[in-house]
């Protein structure tokens with residue numbers, strides 16, 4: 076809500092009145108006002124919807140989260156109709172058929188008169204987060220990163236508070252693929268290298284940058300937030316929608332064979348395994364908030380250590396391989412630039428690229 080707008084009250088008691096002062100960014104009242112406004116709007120939107128619009132989720136809250144066979148029981152499962160998912164200021168509308176989704180979207184658009192984007196994939200979200208984090212990194216360039224009177228430790232704290240929170244906003248619900256992680260780690264490294272003033276020609280490895288900055292990798296930060304979120308949802312009351320969605324599956328529809336798309340459960344299970352948390356008995360720890368926090372932070376520390384060791388190991392093996400490689404043989408030297416290659420096939424491909432670069436074969 077902004078100054079100068081006319082706001083009407085929902086209950087018809089008073090005349091419309093103009094509001095001369097709105098709430099500022101970060102005002103504690105804003106989330107509450109937004110929730111009230113949004114739930115009223117959704118209520119209005121859903122009044123015009125039919126019952127079969129939306130999707131049914133089949134769920135049961137007993138048993139292991141990762142054992143999906145238990146959802147095939149006929150008597151112990153419950154069903155619930157879901158039309159929309161809300162997360163902070165985002166809303167996702169769901170339906171099985173295109174027509175039903177169109178009806179839902181039209182109802183929603185009529186009620187809210189807002190712009191709607193239709194895409195549930197993470198790629199765009201990652202692009203969006205990268206762009207936002209990039210611009211929030213660029214803003215305090217002179218005041219923080221290039222400020223000689225600030226300690227590195229302070230700069231890293233500012234980086235965590237300003238850039239990482241923007242970059243990883245909502246990451247507890249992401250279903251990440253390695254391509255997403257790669258993009259996020261790249262930005263992370265670029266920012267840290269700017270803060271620590273490490274040039275690429277200094278030949279400092281990514282792991283060394285993280286150690287110097289005393290900050291974990293993006294992968295570990297995402298794992299941490301996902302574990303925290305899993306515990307939080309587990310401790311919710313049984314009627315809450317996030318818990319039902321986590322413990323259920325869609326009633327109809329099928330998954331493609333081969334390599335179907337990852338589900339949130341798959342992503343979470345992988346995180347559990349990587350953090351050495353038993354995914355059969357995790358709920359026993361998650362019930363107690365402080366115990367869960369301890370276990371998840373231990374798990375993430377282990378995850379980060381394993382990750383660094385793996386990368387270091389890979390690098391040393393790569394270096395050893397390069398050192399022990401066959402030395403160039405003068406018998407396989409290029410006829411154009413007289414460069415010696417290691418094998419006949421190597422010479423063949425080198426000569427081809429040499430020719431493309433514009434050398435001509437002497438006859």
Ligand SMILES: [Zn+2]
Pocket residue numbers: 409410411412413414425426429
């Ligand atoms: Zn050549």
